[in-house]
Amino acid sequence: MARVLTPRAEDFPRWYQDLIAKAQLADNGPVRGTMVIRPAGYAIWERMQAEMDARIKAAGAENAYFPLFIPESYLKREAEHVEGFSPELAVVTHGGGKQLAEPVVVRPTSETVIGEFMAKWIGSYRDLPLLLNQWANVVRWEMRPRIFLRTSEFLWQEGHTAHVDEADARAYARRILHEVYEDFMVRELGIPVLVGLKTARERFAGATATYTCEGMMGDGKALQLGTSHELGQNFAKAFDMTFTSAAGSVEHAWTTSWGTSTRMLGGLIMVHGDDNGLRVPPRLAPVQAHIMVVKAGDGVAEAAAKLRDALRDAGVRVGLDDRTDTPFGRRAVDAELKGYPVRVEVGPRDLAAGNAVLVRRTNGSKTPVPVTDVVAAVLAALEADQQSLHDEALALRESRTVTVQTLAEAIEAAATGWARVPWSEVGPAGETEANGKGVTVRCLVRADGSVPDSEDEPDLVAILARAY
Amino acid sequence: MARVLTPRAEDFPRWYQDLIAKAQLADNGPVRGTMVIRPAGYAIWERMQAEMDARIKAAGAENAYFPLFIPESYLKREAEHVEGFSPELAVVTHGGGKQLAEPVVVRPTSETVIGEFMAKWIGSYRDLPLLLNQWANVVRWEMRPRIFLRTSEFLWQEGHTAHVDEADARAYARRILHEVYEDFMVRELGIPVLVGLKTARERFAGATATYTCEGMMGDGKALQLGTSHELGQNFAKAFDMTFTSAAGSVEHAWTTSWGTSTRMLGGLIMVHGDDNGLRVPPRLAPVQAHIMVVKAGDGVAEAAAKLRDALRDAGVRVGLDDRTDTPFGRRAVDAELKGYPVRVEVGPRDLAAGNAVLVRRTNGSKTPVPVTDVVAAVLAALEADQQSLHDEALALRESRTVTVQTLAEAIEAAATGWARVPWSEVGPAGETEANGKGVTVRCLVRADGSVPDSEDEPDLVAILARAY
Numbered sequence: 011m012a013r014v015l016t017p018r019a020e021d022f023p024r025w026y027q028d029l030i031a032k033a034q035l036a037d038n039g040p041v042r043g044t045m046v047i048r049p050a051g052y053a054i055w056e057r058m059q060a061e062m063d064a065r066i067k068a069a070g071a072e073n074a075y076f077p078l079f080i081p082e083s084y085l086k087r088e089a090e091h092v093e094g095f096s097p098e099l100a101v102v103t104h105g106g107g108k109q110l111a112e113p114v115v116v117r118p119t120s121e122t123v124i125g126e127f128m129a130k131w132i133g134s135y136r137d138l139p140l141l142l143n144q145w146a147n148v149v150r151w152e153m154r155p156r157i158f159l160r161t162s163e164f165l166w167q168e169g170h171t172a173h174v175d176e177a178d179a180r181a182y183a184r185r186i187l188h189e190v191y192e193d194f195m196v197r198e199l200g201i202p203v204l205v206g207l208k209t210a211r212e213r214f215a216g217a218t219a220t221y222t223c224e225g226m227m228g229d230g231k232a233l234q235l236g237t238s239h240e241l242g243q244n245f246a247k248a249f250d251m252t253f254t255s256a257a258g259s260v261e262h263a264w265t266t267s268w269g270t271s272t273r274m275l276g277g278l279i280m281v282h283g284d285d286n287g288l289r290v291p292p293r294l295a296p297v298q299a300h301i302m303v304v305k306a307g308d309g310v311a312e313a314a315a316k317l318r319d320a321l322r323d324a325g326v327r328v329g330l331d332d333r334t335d336t337p338f339g340r341r342a343v344d345a346e347l348k349g350y351p352v353r354v355e356v357g358p359r360d361l362a363a364g365n366a367v368l369v370r371r372t373n374g375s376k377t378p379v380p381v382t383d384v385v386a387a388v389l390a391a392l393e394a395d396q397q398s399l400h401d402e403a404l405a406l407r408e409s410r411t412v413t414v415q416t417l418a419e420a421i422e423a424a425a426t427g428w429a430r431v432p433w434s435e436v437g438p439a440g441e442t443e444a445n446g447k448g449v450t451v452r453c454l455v456r457a458d459g460s461v462p463d464s465e466d467e468p469d470l471v472a473i474l475a476r477a478y
Numbered sequence: 479m480a481r482v483l484t485p486r487a488e489d490f491p492r493w494y495q496d497l498i499a500k501a502q503l504a505d506n507g508p509v510r511g512t513m514v515i516r517p518a519g520y521a522i523w524e525r526m527q528a529e530m531d532a533r534i535k536a537a538g539a540e541n542a543y544f545p546l547f548i549p550e551s552y553l554k555r556e557a558e559h560v561e562g563f564s565p566e567l568a569v570v571t572h573g574g575g576k577q578l579a580e581p582v583v584v585r586p587t588s589e590t591v592i593g594e595f596m597a598k599w600i601g602s603y604r605d606l607p608l609l610l611n612q613w614a615n616v617v618r619w620e621m622r623p624r625i626f627l628r629t630s631e632f633l634w635q636e637g638h639t640a641h642v643d644e645a646d647a648r649a650y651a652r653r654i655l656h657e658v659y660e661d662f663m664v665r666e667l668g669i670p671v672l673v674g675l676k677t678a679r680e681r682f683a684g685a686t687a688t689y690t691c692e693g694m695m696g697d698g699k700a701l702q703l704g705t706s707h708e709l710g711q712n713f714a715k716a717f718d719m720t721f722t723s724a725a726g727s728v729e730h731a732w733t734t735s736w737g738t739s740t741r742m743l744g745g746l747i748m749v750h751g752d753d754n755g756l757r758v759p760p761r762l763a764p765v766q767a768h769i770m771v772v773k774a775g776d777g778v779a780e781a782a783a784k785l786r787d788a789l790r791d792a793g794v795r796v797g798l799d800d801r802t803d804t805p806f807g808r809r810a811v812d813a814e815l816k817g818y819p820v821r822v823e824v825g826p827r828d829l830a831a832g833n834a835v836l837v838r839r840t841n842g843s844k845t846p847v848p849v850t851d852v853v854a855a856v857l858a859a860l861e862a863d864q865q866s867l868h869d870e871a872l873a874l875r876e877s878r879t880v881t882v883q884t885l886a887e888a889i890e891a892a893a894t895g896w897a898r899v900p901w902s903e904v905g906p907a908g909e910t911e912a913n914g915k916g917v918t919v920r921c922l923v924r925a926d927g928s929v930p931d932s933e934d935e936p937d938l939v940a941i942l943a944r945a946y
Contacts, residue, residue, distance in 0.1 A: 037595065037598075039544070039545035039547075039591070040545070040548070040549050040552070040591065040594060041545060041547040041548070041549060041582050044545035044546070044547055045545065046542070046543070046544050046545065046595055047542060047543040048542055049540035049541065049542050049610070052540075052541050052542050052543055053540070053541070055543075056541065072517035072520075072521070073517065073520050073521070073524065074514070074515060074516055074517050074520050075514070075515040075520055075523075075633065076507070076514050077507035077508070077509060077512035077513065077514065077631055078512070078546075078584075078615055078617065078631050079507075079509040079512055079568075079617075079630075079631065080508070080509070081508050081509060084508070096575070097574060097575050098574060099572075099573075099574075099575075100547075100570050100572070100573045100574075101570065101571065101572040101573070102568050102569065102570050102571075102584065103569065103570075103571045103572065104567075104568070104569040104571065105567075105568045105569070105619040105630070106565060106566060106567075106568075106619030106620075106621065107564070107565050107567075107619075114509050116546075116570065116584075123507070123508065126508060127505065127514055130505075142517070146615075147546055147614070147615065149546065149547075151573040151574030151575075152574075153574065162547075162573070163545055163546050163547065165543065
């Protein structure tokens with residue numbers, strides 16, 4: 011097969027951009043840093059949304075929608091928040107043909123405006139917890155944009171919740187972290203994320219604790235795929251969000267926020283893509299079985315249509331490519347690029363022998379299968395390949411992660427993968443040193459792999475890596 | 479029952495605002511003209527999206543996402559378009575802490591940016607039709623905002639398609655009009671919309687034809703609920719969107735666009751709401767059967783949970799209110815406000831007799847039903863009440879529509895409802911006169927009710943009304 015993409019080993023960033031362009035996932039927008047998500051990319055995002063949304067609702071949160079425009083003054087109420095976001099803001103100064111009395115910012119995130127409304131809606135402890143989520147676009151002006159990973163506008167979900175006390179807020183931030191984010195990423199995305207606590211330096215602007223899901227990309231770098239924050243009473247105090255407790259006292263609420271975005275599309279590509287294109291995990295894939303008519307012939311179109319119906323009846327998301335006026339080779343290359351998990355090729359020669367050919371994107375195998383067995387074979391392949399993509403990603407992570415004892419060793423190891431090193435050997439000073447060399451502390455975990463409450467706990471392990 | 483809302487007959491606009499606030503559907507946002515869609519309102523919007531999206535996909539369109547920010551220069555390429563939208567634009571002048579070299583506008587609609595990309599993606603006739611849709615927020619600065627009806631930011635879907643010739647573009651604009659919009663509005667929203675052609679004056683900025691779905695609200699005014707436009711070759715020429723035809727010539731494509739928005743939530747309220755609150759048509763309702771525990775008692779919680787499971791198993795979307803620490807009367811008022819189609823009240827006294835009480839929101843009936851018959855009774859009520867809400871709206875429209883022969887009579891009739899009058903008696907001059915009196919030509923239809931291709935066809939009927 012002719013070389014379609016720059017090979018990963020040759021130039022990973024170039025391969026990434028090639029793949030996005032040739033698989034028609036996205037384009038750069040006309041305003042610097044913005045992107046156009048094309049149908050092939052957006053269909054995957056819709057599947058991500060559906061799976062995430064079901065988990066968010068199962069965790070008790072309700073969807074709502076808050077305005078795109080936020081008064082500049084709101085951002086300024088929480089000191090760390092304004093400092094964190096000011097350099098990235100887009101500012102609207104004119105509306106309806108006139109200069110605005112107060113400029114408004116395009117939301118970089120909605121803590122402030124949602125804080126304002128939660129304060130209005132919460133009266134007593136009976137109104138808590140208040141669990142909200144929104145699917146929206148946000149804007150953070152990017153100087154070095156890269157599609158899906160860093161764009162001036164991106165799509166995301168942002169959850170915002172208020173609780174009666176710190177323990178309830180913490181439990182909920184962690185519930186989202188594990189039951190929504192980690193579960194989705196491991197089971198659907200097939201990405202074995204490492205879950206931990208961010209250091210103070212890497213925390214969200216205004217948070218008291220930030221939990222993260224970190225994935226290892228195909229080049230050994232880390233990508234932060236989702237974060238869940240405890241905000242303490244910072245935003246509640248900034249927006250006077252109080253409630254009457256069961257005992258009758260007036261108290262500030264404890265809030266959380268948590269988000270995942272179209273950045274996950276970048277992670278999906280960089281974890282599962284190969285030199286022929288994307289590989290979409292079967293459970294996530296908008297099209298799981300892609301039926302291709304090889305060429306026209308006696309009964310071929312009918313057989314393809316019958317297979318499509320049988321697969322659909324079996325609950326498989328199925329596509330049908332019968333564009334026999336386009337060369338089969340070109341269509342096959344396109345199918346590889348798009349990463350459909352299973353292709354079912356139907357052509358006159360195989361059909362004469364009662365067969366179709368099953369092509370599995372994950373391992374590239376091509377197997378003639380009796381037409382009557384296609385549904386069972388597809389179902390088995392989808393299940394097996396979901397697991398094997400996950401296992402392949404896990405094997406890569408394990409092979410590229412080393413355990414070391416000093417900061418110097420960790421920084422060296424981060425040139426090619428991840429380093430596990432005692433946090434006591436790093437600390438804030440070591441973190442500064444690492445940052446100077448392009449290496450960051452991705453997160454802290456306990457020795458048993460569980461997520462710490464504070465970076466001051468003893469015996470924590472720091473994961474150091476280069477990151478997107 | 480105590481008066482909760484201003485009665486419709488007393489002050490319809492006040493009733494509308496009261497209902498939105500008390501049913502907790504939405505709030506005004508902090509920036510003038512923006513809105514916060516609360517969970518009770520957003521859940522209805524999600525149901526609208528799901529039903530619409532399925533129809534849009536069935537019509538062959540694929541979802542994509544285009545940027546929020548559009549270079550100011552794009553808007554200026556199509557003369558009528560820039561003139562139509564300039565007064566409503568929000569302009570971003572600063573990004574990332576710096577003044578921008580070229581200001582960008584926040585999309586009021588995406589014809590221009592999508593035109594730019596379609597031009598890139600289309601090469602030959604084989605790439606056509608290109609059928610795209612996006613779900614997004616748009617901004618049109620509003621001087622006289624009203625929640626859901628006119629807001630500076632609103633949520634919508636906008637379809638954009640390109641075709642080989644005018645006939646194909648027209649057929650598709652009309653397919654969306656009937657198979658997506660009219661079908662959704664009549665079958666799901668329960669609003670018997672009148673479908674017709676806009677006059678040249680009321681056309682979308684840059685369109686050659688605008689088709690519309692108009693609904694009659696509870697006060698006799700009209701609301702435009704969705705529009706589908708033929709754009710001719712205007713945008714294709716402005717963005718150099720050409721294709722190589724089957725014959726080998728290079729031609730400009732013919733495009734369409736079509737949209738519906740959160741304005742439909744306003745229509746839903748004003749068509750089906752009554753003096754006790756909202757009434758949501760059963761097929762649309764996020765919660766179709768709302769189980770209420772009247773008060774705690776022997777076996778009550780268990781019976782309520784069993785009914786919930788049984789209804790869910792029967793495919794009913796079901797909610798459960800067991801907050802027995804809140805007075806039942808207050809909860810019942812809230813359920814009326816929210817407009818759940820059917821309430822199933824479970825209390826110790828009825829349960830002792832083996833009954834639950836079925837309360838139908840549409841007609842207010844309260845009927846004791848044996849617990850074993852509840853599922854069947856709920857299913858029957860949901861089906862019947864979907865129809866009766868539609869029929870009630872149709873009866874109102876018919877009773878408030880008069881057929882007249884002169885412009886003067888039409889303007890007079892529009893004070894309380896709709897007037898049907900020969901378009902030949904109105905014409906552009908009469909339209910100007912009517913506009914001066916707060917009356918607009920909502921649309922033109924043929925005598926047999928079908929949708930004309932042009933306002934120059936003979937024997938057209940004009941529908942005149944006041945409108946939102």
